[in-house]
Amino acid sequence: MVAGVVSVIFAAGELLAMSLLGHSSIVMADMIHSILDALMSFATAFSIYIVTTRRRSSRFPWGLYNAESLASMFIAIVTLFYALETLYTGLTSPSKTPHYVAPLLLVGSVVSYSMYRLEAKWAERSMSSSLRSDALHARSDAMLTLSALAGVAIELTSGSLLPQAVVLLLITGYIVRDSLHIFKESVLSILGAMPPRETVEDLVRIAESSSGLRVHRVMLKRMGSFVSGVIMLEAEPTISLGEAHRISRKVRRAIYKERPDVVNLVVVIKPRESIVKIIRNGQQYRGRGQPIASYSYHVIK
DSSP, X not given: OHHHHHHHHHHHHHHHHHHHXXXXXXXXXXXXXXXXXXXXXXXXXXXXXXXXXXXXXXXXXXXXXXHHHHHHHHHHHHHHHHHHHHHHHHHXXXXXXXXXXXXXXXXXHHHHHHHHHHHHHHHHHHTOHHHHHHHHHHHHHHHHHHHHHHHHHHHHHHOOSHHHHHHHHHHHHHHHHHHHHHHHHHHHHHTTOOOOHHHHXXXXXXXXXXXXXXXXXXXXXXXXXXXXXXXXXXXXTTOOHHHHHHHHHHHXXXXXXXOTTXXXXXXXXXXXSOEEEEEETTEEEEEESOOOTTSEEEEOO
C-alpha cells in the first residue's frame, strides 16, 4: 500500500512538472509506468485485505481472491493502450527533452531503489511472495530509470534526438512486458492454473515434514496472489479418524505459518494403496486400502 501511495505521489509530481515546465514523451511514459505500479500495489493490498478479514460468504465460499485478477487484467489492458499511444506520439512528433527530466529521473531511481529495500525487508519478515515480487520489480524500475537517465544525458549533451527515441522504446517496452505478464498471470489465475513448480515443491516439503506421511497427490490452483487447493496424504489403513483429523490440522497450521500466500487449503488423509483382506461374518472380502477399523483384517504383502 505504501509503495502504491509513493508511486501516485511521484506520478503526480511528473504530471505537475510537465504542465509547468513543458511536455516530454519520456516523462509521460514514465508517469504511465508509475501509475501501473501504483494500481498493481493497490490490487495486491486489496487481496491482502481480503485475506486478513476473511471475507467469505455462502455465495463465494472460496472468497473473492480472483477479484484481484480481474482488476489486474483491466489495468494491464488500459495501461498497454496508453503506453503504445505515448510511444506513437513520441516517435512521430519528437521534441527536445527539457532539462528538468534528468533530475526528475534521478529522483525516480532513488525512490524506486528505496522502495526495493523497504519491500525486501517486509517480504523477508512476512514471507509474502507478492511482496517479494513487488520488491524485485522496484529494483528493476530503479535500473530502468538509471538507463533512461543515461539516454537523456546523452541527448542533452549531443543535441541528437536519437537517444530520446531509444529511451522511449526502452520504457515502453518495459511497460509492454509488464502488462503482458500481468495479463497472462491474471488469465491463469481466473482459469485456476497450477502455481509455479517451486511453490508446489515447497508445499509438498512442508506437508511431508510436518506429518511424517508421503504426499499422494497435489491439486492446487492460483487465486490472485494466493494459492489454494487440496493436498492428499497417504497413511496406514489402521489410522483412526481422530488421528487423521489431527494430522490434517497440523499440516494446515504448518503450511499457513510458513506460507502466508496459501488460503483455503484442504488436507485429505487416505489409506495407503495396499491390498487388504477384510474378514466379516466368516467371509473374506478384498478391497484396496479400505479404512474399516471395526473389522478384523490383515494386509497381504
